[in-house]
Amino acid sequence: MAESPIASSKVKAMARQHVNHGDIVKFAQDKVNLPKDKADEYRAQARRLRERLEGYLRDHPDFTLKKMLLAGSLAKGTALRTLNDIDVACYISGADAPGDVPKLLDYLAERLRKAFPNFSPDQVKPNTYSVTVSFKGTGLDVDVVPILYNGDPDWYGKLVSQDDGSLLATCIPRHLAFIRKRKQAHETDFAQIARLIKFWASKMKREQDGFRFKSFMIELLLAHLADAGLDFSDYPEALQHFFTYLARSNIRELIAFNDYYARASIGAFTEPVKLIDPVNAKNNVSKLYTDAQAAAIVDAALDAGDAIDAALAAPTKQETVRYWQKVFGSAFQV
Numbered sequence: 001m002a003e004s005p006i007a008s009s010k011v012k013a014m015a016r017q018h019v020n021h022g023d024i025v026k027f028a029q030d031k032v033n034l035p036k037d038k039a040d041e042y043r044a045q046a047r048r049l050r051e052r053l054e055g056y057l058r059d060h061p062d063f064t065l066k067k068m069l070l071a072g073s074l075a076k077g078t079a080l081r082t083l084n085d086i087d088v089a090c091y092i093s094g095a096d097a098p099g100d101v102p103k104l105l106d107y108l109a110e111r112l113r114k115a116f117p118n119f120s121p122d123q124v125k126p127n128t129y130s131v132t133v134s135f136k137g138t139g140l141d142v143d144v145v146p147i148l149y150n151g152d153p154d155w156y157g158k159l160v161s162q163d164d165g166s167l168l169a170t171c172i173p174r175h176l177a178f179i180r181k182r183k184q185a186h187e188t189d190f191a192q193i194a195r196l197i198k199f200w201a202s203k204m205k206r207e208q209d210g211f212r213f214k215s216f217m218i219e220l221l222l223a224h225l226a227d228a229g230l231d232f233s234d235y236p237e238a239l240q241h242f243f244t245y246l247a248r249s250n251i252r253e254l255i256a257f258n259d260y261y262a263r264a265s266i267g268a269f270t271e272p273v274k275l276i277d278p279v280n281a282k283n284n285v286s287k288l289y290t291d292a293q294a295a296a297i298v299d300a301a302l303d304a305g306d307a308i309d310a311a312l313a314a315p316t317k318q319e320t321v322r323y324w325q326k327v328f329g330s331a332f333q334v
């Protein structure tokens with residue numbers, strides 16, 4: 001039997017007495033978001049590194065490390081409380097920069113030690129796809145990710161993928177501008193929904209072996225919904241919309257953007273998931289995702305959507321909270 005719209009909005013209004021938009025906001029502030037003082041501290045840490053490199057470059061203009069740039073969630077304002085390193089991209093130019101990733105990382109580490117002589121050599125360590133700079137005392141480690149750079153004025157370059165070490169032609173400053181534009185269109189709400197969904201994805205990763213859902217993919221999906229006019233201002237509804245979209249599209253819809261290329265000009269992609277880099281029409285950000293991994297995301301989204309439906313219809317506060325905990329885990333309390 002179909003519910004009348006009036007009855008269903010009444011049910012919603014009742015459910016909102018138990019857990020409403022404001023409760024989700026409070027949960028996000030208390031449990032999900034990286035607190036602002038921490039974010040400021042970590043950004044300052046990255047800025048000091050960048051400025052020290054700039055100082056070194058003033059005295060050594062031929063040095064091949066050209067720029068360090070805060071990248072990743074701290075730069076985008078989508079970091080979670082559980083953040084465990086600071087992503088910094090480092091632009092490397094010159095004919096003698098190795099194209100082979102392990103050698104490139106040794107080369108980057110050696111140059112960083114030269115530019116930062118106050119660090120002891122063991123504070124600058126190459127690992128699989130990046131170089132970790134660790135700080136004594138407080139602060140987080142800085143993960144320096146190499147970008148092979150040929151002097152492009154817009155700072156396009158070949159980023160070493162943190163997923164498989166391949167080289168991705170892309171543009172970090174434009175990624176940041178792309179996200180900033182959506183954040184401006186949905187003041188606080190775009191970034192907040194992104195962090196809430198990343199929090200859900202991290203719970204899924206803990207609970208389900210092999211589950212993956214890259215943060216940048218979540219942000220691109222949300223940007224797609226934002227551009228299509230989704231209202232982000234009611235969080236239960238915006239979350240429900242995101243999960244419903246994943247289920248309805250089966251995460252098989254090709255998603256691309258008009259910001260830096262004509263969306264209509266993009267070529268064919270054969271991978272199951274096709275979320276195209278907004279700054280490079282040839283780069284599928286989700287190319288490593290298999291059918292099984294895509295299906296796991298869709299299943300999890302269906303479960304989350306059902307739980308939110310149930311939460312919105314539950315008669316008691318206790319039941320409502322229990323359904324929201326299916327989405328966000330036991331950290332969810334009101």
Ligand SMILES: Nc1ncnc2c1ncn2[C@@H]1O[C@H](COP(=O)(O)OP(=O)(O)OP(=O)(O)O)[C@@H](O)[C@H]1O
Pocket residue numbers: 071072073074076078079080087159161168170171172175214215216217277283284285286
């Ligand atoms: N496949 C890719 N193609 C192009 N750029 C990418 C790709 N993967 C990551 N990046 C770049 O690296 C940045 C960080 O990646 P990602 O979104 O996965 O992590 P994050 O935003 O730091 O989130 P968190 O670390 O909290 O999970 C992205 O914002 C994007 O600029």
Ligand SMILES: [Mg+2]
Pocket residue numbers: 072073087
């Ligand atoms: Mg990161």
